[in-house]
Structures are given as C-alpha cells and as structure tokens.
Amino acid sequence: MASTTTLLEVQKTVLLLNKATDYTPKEVREALSFLYHVFWTDQSRTAKEATKHGLGNLFVKISKFMLTQKSEDFSMVVAVFWNYTDDCPELGCDLGRNRAIDYIISLLDGSAPETFKNKSTQDLFGLLSILHNSIRHDECSENRRIYRQAGAVELLKKWVHSSEMVLKVESLLVLAYITNEAESELLGKDDQAVTFLVDMLKKAVQSSDHNVDVKSSGFSAAEILKGLSHLVINDSNKKVVFKSGGVSTINRMLKSDFTAEEQCLATGTLWKLAFDDTVKQSGEIKESLRALKPLTTSDNHDLRTTSRSAIWQIRAQPSEDKHTGKKQEGQHIMISYNWTHQKLALALRDELERAGYRIWIDVDKMQDDILEAMAKAVNNSAAVLICMSQQYYESQSCRSEATYAYKKQKHVIPLLMEDNYKAEGWLDILIGTKLYYKVCSESQIRKNITDVIKAIGGRGKGTDDVDGPVSAQHAETTGAVPPAIESSVSSWSTERVQVWFEEIKLPQLKSSLDFFEGKDVESLYKDSCNDKSNAYRKTCEECGLKEIEIRRLTAALRKLFV
Structure with missing residues (x-):
C-alpha cells in the first residue's frame, strides 16, 4: 500500500512533468521512470493521485516531444498511461477532454505529424490498450462520441484483420464499445468478431487463472466478456453467441471458483441474451436458471441484483405475447x-x-x-x-x-x-x-x-395510492396528525438525503445533518407536524436556518410525505 510520503512524491512528480518543456534532462526521464515503477505499490491510489494533479494533461505534450526527438522513452510514456488508465476511469475521461484520444487515433492511422520510430508491436498494443481502458469503464461512456468523430471505427475495423493477434483482439475489444447497431452486426457477420471472442472466452474460462495468453500478453475472461456483452446488445449477435456455444461458457462463469466481478458480468450478459426468444427457450438457458438461483442470495449486492433480474427476464413471456397483456390505466x-x-x-x-x-x-x-x-x-x-x-x-x-x-x-x-x-x-x-x-x-x-x-394529456393525475417510490405529491394537510408516510423516503440512504438537501436549496443542512438517513427525515417531519416540545424549531435553529428557510424546509417535508 502506498504511503502518504509516496503519494506526495507522485504529486510532486506530476507537477514537475507539467512544468517541464524539455523532456531530455535526466531528472525528467527519472520522473517518468518513477511513475512507472511506483504504480505497482498501490495501483488504484497511485493512479488517482497522479490523475488528480494533472497526469491527463501530459500525454500529448510529452508524446509529441519524444516522437519529434525520436526518443526511445516514448515507450515509457505509453507504458505509464497504459497502466494508469487500467485502474483509473477518471484518467480515461481526462484523456478524452484533453484531446489525447484524438491524438492516439491520429498516431495509429498515421495522420499525426509525428510518427513512431519503429512502430513496434508493443507500442501499438500499448496505444490500443489505452484506448480500450479509456472506453471500457462505465464512467468513460462520454468518450464514445470522441472515438467515433476521430474515425476510430474505420481505423480499427482494418486492424481486426491484423496478423498480430494481440492487435486484432484489442481492436475488437475497443470496437465493441464504440460501434453502432449496424456496425456491430457487420462485425458479427462479415468479420466473425463475435465467434472469435467467444472462442477466446472459452480458452480464458478453461485456464486456471481465467486468462488467455496471446504472445506474452494476457486477456482476462472478464475483459473479454465485457466486450462481448456490448456486442450482444445487437439482437443478431445474440444468436451468434448462442450458436457458438457462448451460453454454456458463460454458465461456467457462474460457478464458485469465479470472482463476484466475473459472476456479475456473466449474469448481466445472460440477462441481455434472454431478450432473444430462441436463447430463452434453449436447454442451455435452463442450465443458466439452475446456476443463477444460488446467486440470488449472495452477500454481494450487485451479484444478487443482476442474478434476480436475469431470472426475471428469462422467465418473461416470449415476444409473440406482446399484445396479449391486459391494458391497465394507472395513476x-x-x-x-x-x-x-x-x-x-x-x-x-x-x-x-x-x-x-x-x-x-x-x-x-x-x-x-x-x-x-x-x-x-x-x-x-x-x-x-x-x-x-x-x-x-x-x-x-x-x-x-x-x-x-x-x-x-x-x-x-x-x-x-x-x-x-x-x-x-x-x-x-x-x-x-x-x-x-x-x-x-x-x-x-x-x-x-x-x-x-x-x-x-389528463393521464397521471389520479388520487389513489400507488406502490413504489412515487415522488412528492402536491396535496395540503390541515390536521396536526401526520398522514401515512410514503414508505420509500424512510429507506433513503445518507447519500440520497444529501441530494434532497440540494434539491430543496438548503445545502447548509448537508454538513450539519450529514448523518441523516431516510428514517431521520421521517422523524423530522413528524416533529414538524406536532412540535409541542419545540424540538423541530430547535433543530432548525441549531442548523443555522433563518425563518424563511425553516418555512422552506417545512414545506419540503410536507411535499415529501403528504
């Protein structure tokens, strides 16, 4: 684990590199080397600290200098960003905002003024890996537009046919996140990308460490399945996965010798596949149901939730029944x-x-x-x-x-x-x-x-009670006894209460009542309805609320629960 001293050194190193204009001095080269080696002491904390202090500003600046000078240290730059984007989604977002993504794509397609010295496979693979890391995290979804506008789809579709297997695999994994419906379907049909990734997944699942080695580079079952999961958003690709034996392979990942992260990816992918009626009615999906059932009581919240959702979707009626549901008018x-x-x-x-x-x-x-x-x-x-x-x-x-x-x-x-x-x-x-x-x-x-x-129109203006988290109703209360309290508020987390304080424009409550959960909000509302002990007003005054702000809070509470 990285010590406070180490993290301060990371901060100083990034600031030094941001101030530098010449990257040939020994101290600057040593700074890059330090960032590369210190990463392995505590990957996540190191990456976040470096990103917080401006690492994302450096890729284009240092790369242009290194390539213009024909410096071999460019490989070190690639390695640093390859590692750090792997563990820090925020860095991937920064690379998008700072046009580093555009620059990497221009290097790969040869349109950048600077060129590689030898265009080594390792450097090419490193750049592709930075692209992969900067789009595969959910937080980086906004980068998709940048990739597409920079021409990444057209470029990487050519690389799918590369004789270098590592470049082929990494290109496919990036494409999985950035292609549209039609492009994704073509990848599945013409380029057989889906079948290829299913075969890769099978090899990874069968290995003891759940990795498949390709020329000294490893691809994990998790990263392969995550890419594949994006491709099967396309309904035609669902059928390709099924015909390629993908469902049985994914079922294997539900077993206890796989991590919760791997199991979550597997259950989420099965959920997507279950939108296809052929898959839903297959013998393989029945095996999925048996394997999913024990996961519905998992201690892991995400796994418990996705497994229950996958079962629900698998058991849903086939699409032929879509017009048979009885039409109901709700409130x-x-x-x-x-x-x-x-x-x-x-x-x-x-x-x-x-x-x-x-x-x-x-x-x-x-x-x-x-x-x-x-x-x-x-x-x-x-x-x-x-x-x-x-x-x-x-x-x-x-x-x-x-x-x-x-x-x-x-x-x-x-x-x-x-x-x-x-x-x-x-x-x-x-x-x-x-x-x-x-x-x-x-x-x-x-x-x-x-x-x-x-x-x-006039829909949705009914007055009957409705199950679920219905948001605030606009009714008035005249009695001192509080009406029945809307149950979803009492289950609010501390984070949700903090959001509510912002919504009602009383942000000062975020610090003074930072411990509040939904049940506390409920108690505060009850106090406001019957404040004989003056507890409600006392709480408000201790929080520094003025009279007009107390009225605002009171109205907001009424709006929540009435």
Missing part, C-alpha cells in the same frame, strides 16, 4: 431513464409535478428485485416516458422497462435526452414512428414541457 406517470441522465430526469420530474402530475421515478436505485419493482411501477402507470440516449439503448435494465411497458400496451411517450442521438435496434423498433420531444438540457425541458404535457 402515475413513470419516467424511464438511464442513471447517466439523472439530473435531467429530475428536472423533468419537477416540471411535471408543478403541472399537477403524479410521478414515479427511481431515484435511489431499486434494490434486489429491481424488475419486480419496475413491473409494478409499469402496471400502475398511466403513461411511460422513455428517455432515449445511447446509454438507455445499451442498458438491459432500461430495455426490460421499455419492452415490458410495450407488452402491457402502456401509453409510451419518447423523449430525446441526448443531443443528436438517433434510436437504433430494439429501441428504434419500439418507438416506431412516434413523435418524440427534445429534453437534452434543463432549458430545453422548460421550452418543450408544454408539448410534453399535451402528449400526456
């Missing part, structure tokens, strides 16, 4: 969105609540049986707002929500939450020719909310 409007766009989704919720609608939106991430909770929310909805984006399309959870709403013949209203996104694949089929409304920013929400309200 709320459901907002279906991807967590990447939560801020916009909450802004949309606020506008609709001001217009008098009852809104159901998941703001705390539904726990464990998330698809059961989702199904209940859909069943009790009068309309479902589908917030379209690339992340929504790629999410199996969002697909389960949207397709279930379609099956139940709910009134679906598509909203565009990502500028320039065009629905594709399953999402395009589901939306069809429906008119969509742009809500890509808070200002755009305010501009187009009238049209969204017209599309919703």
Whole structure:
C-alpha cells in the first residue's frame, strides 16, 4: 500500500512533468521512470493521485516531444498511461477532454505529424490498450462520441484483420464499445468478431487463472466478456453467441471458483441474451436458471441484483405475447431513464409535478428485485416516458422497462435526452414512428414541457395510492396528525438525503445533518407536524436556518410525505 510520503512524491512528480518543456534532462526521464515503477505499490491510489494533479494533461505534450526527438522513452510514456488508465476511469475521461484520444487515433492511422520510430508491436498494443481502458469503464461512456468523430471505427475495423493477434483482439475489444447497431452486426457477420471472442472466452474460462495468453500478453475472461456483452446488445449477435456455444461458457462463469466481478458480468450478459426468444427457450438457458438461483442470495449486492433480474427476464413471456397483456390505466406517470441522465430526469420530474402530475421515478436505485419493482411501477402507470440516449439503448435494465411497458400496451411517450442521438435496434423498433420531444438540457425541458404535457394529456393525475417510490405529491394537510408516510423516503440512504438537501436549496443542512438517513427525515417531519416540545424549531435553529428557510424546509417535508 502506498504511503502518504509516496503519494506526495507522485504529486510532486506530476507537477514537475507539467512544468517541464524539455523532456531530455535526466531528472525528467527519472520522473517518468518513477511513475512507472511506483504504480505497482498501490495501483488504484497511485493512479488517482497522479490523475488528480494533472497526469491527463501530459500525454500529448510529452508524446509529441519524444516522437519529434525520436526518443526511445516514448515507450515509457505509453507504458505509464497504459497502466494508469487500467485502474483509473477518471484518467480515461481526462484523456478524452484533453484531446489525447484524438491524438492516439491520429498516431495509429498515421495522420499525426509525428510518427513512431519503429512502430513496434508493443507500442501499438500499448496505444490500443489505452484506448480500450479509456472506453471500457462505465464512467468513460462520454468518450464514445470522441472515438467515433476521430474515425476510430474505420481505423480499427482494418486492424481486426491484423496478423498480430494481440492487435486484432484489442481492436475488437475497443470496437465493441464504440460501434453502432449496424456496425456491430457487420462485425458479427462479415468479420466473425463475435465467434472469435467467444472462442477466446472459452480458452480464458478453461485456464486456471481465467486468462488467455496471446504472445506474452494476457486477456482476462472478464475483459473479454465485457466486450462481448456490448456486442450482444445487437439482437443478431445474440444468436451468434448462442450458436457458438457462448451460453454454456458463460454458465461456467457462474460457478464458485469465479470472482463476484466475473459472476456479475456473466449474469448481466445472460440477462441481455434472454431478450432473444430462441436463447430463452434453449436447454442451455435452463442450465443458466439452475446456476443463477444460488446467486440470488449472495452477500454481494450487485451479484444478487443482476442474478434476480436475469431470472426475471428469462422467465418473461416470449415476444409473440406482446399484445396479449391486459391494458391497465394507472395513476402515475413513470419516467424511464438511464442513471447517466439523472439530473435531467429530475428536472423533468419537477416540471411535471408543478403541472399537477403524479410521478414515479427511481431515484435511489431499486434494490434486489429491481424488475419486480419496475413491473409494478409499469402496471400502475398511466403513461411511460422513455428517455432515449445511447446509454438507455445499451442498458438491459432500461430495455426490460421499455419492452415490458410495450407488452402491457402502456401509453409510451419518447423523449430525446441526448443531443443528436438517433434510436437504433430494439429501441428504434419500439418507438416506431412516434413523435418524440427534445429534453437534452434543463432549458430545453422548460421550452418543450408544454408539448410534453399535451402528449400526456389528463393521464397521471389520479388520487389513489400507488406502490413504489412515487415522488412528492402536491396535496395540503390541515390536521396536526401526520398522514401515512410514503414508505420509500424512510429507506433513503445518507447519500440520497444529501441530494434532497440540494434539491430543496438548503445545502447548509448537508454538513450539519450529514448523518441523516431516510428514517431521520421521517422523524423530522413528524416533529414538524406536532412540535409541542419545540424540538423541530430547535433543530432548525441549531442548523443555522433563518425563518424563511425553516418555512422552506417545512414545506419540503410536507411535499415529501403528504
């Protein structure tokens, strides 16, 4: 584990490199060497510390200097960024913002003014690995647009046919994250990328360390399956995985000799594959059900949740039944969105609540049986707002929500939450020719909310109680006895309460009440309704709230629970 002294040295080294303009002096070269070697003492903390102090600013600057000087130290630069992006998603994001991704792609396609001295396979592989690390982390999803605009798809499709196996594999893994629906399908058919990755996965799963060696470079079962999991968002590729024996291989990863991370990836991929009716009805998927059942009681929350969701999707009725569900008119409007766009989704919720609608939106991430909770929310909805984006399309959870709403013949209203996104694949089929409304920013929400309200009409203004995390209702209370409390608030985490303090514009409560959970908010509300002991006002005053702020808090509590 890296000591405080070591982390301070990392900080000093990065600052030194940022100030330098000449990278030939011995002390500068030693600084690069230090960053390379110190990484192995505590990979995650070292990478985060270096990134925090500006490591992401250095790649283009140092690389241009090294390549212009024809310095062999360029390989050291590649190695440092290869290692650090592996453990630090924030660095990958920084490389996107600082145009280092564009620069790496220009080096690989030969359009950069600087060129490699020898274009060694190791350096090429290192650059591809930086690209892979800077897109495979969920936090780096915004980089996808950068890769595509820089021409990475066209470049890497050529490298899929490379005679160097390590370059072929790494190129495929990057492409898995950046191709669109049509490009992904072509990879599966014309370039046999899916079959190739399934074969790679089989070898990794069969090895004792769950790695497959390719010319002294190792590819783990986890990284192969994660790439494959992105390719099977495309429905045609699901069939290719199934025909290639991929389901049986993935089932093997559910066994106890695989880590929780590997098991989570396996259950998530099975969840995606289960959208295909052929896969769903196969003997292999029945084996999946047997292997998934013990994981539903795992101590690992993510594994428990994904395994339950995979089972739900496998047991869901085939798509032929999509028009047989009995149409139900519910009492709320459901907002279906991807967590990447939560801020916009909450802004949309606020506008609709001001217009008098009852809104159901998941703001705390539904726990464990998330698809059961989702199904209940859909069943009790009068309309479902589908917030379209690339992340929504790629999410199996969002697909389960949207397709279930379609099956139940709910009134679906598509909203565009990502500028320039065009629905594709399953999402395009589901939306069809429906008119969509742009809500890509808070200002755009305010501009187009009238049209969204017209599309919703009178739906979702009922007064009956609804199961699930329905957000605040706009009712008044006249008695001193508090009404029945909306159960989802009492289960709020400390983090969710902190978000609520921001939402009601009382950020000073974040520090004074930083220990508050949902149950504490519930108790505070009860005190506000019957404050004979003056406990409520005393709490407010101890937090430094002025009279107008106390009134704001009181109103916000009423809004939560009434």
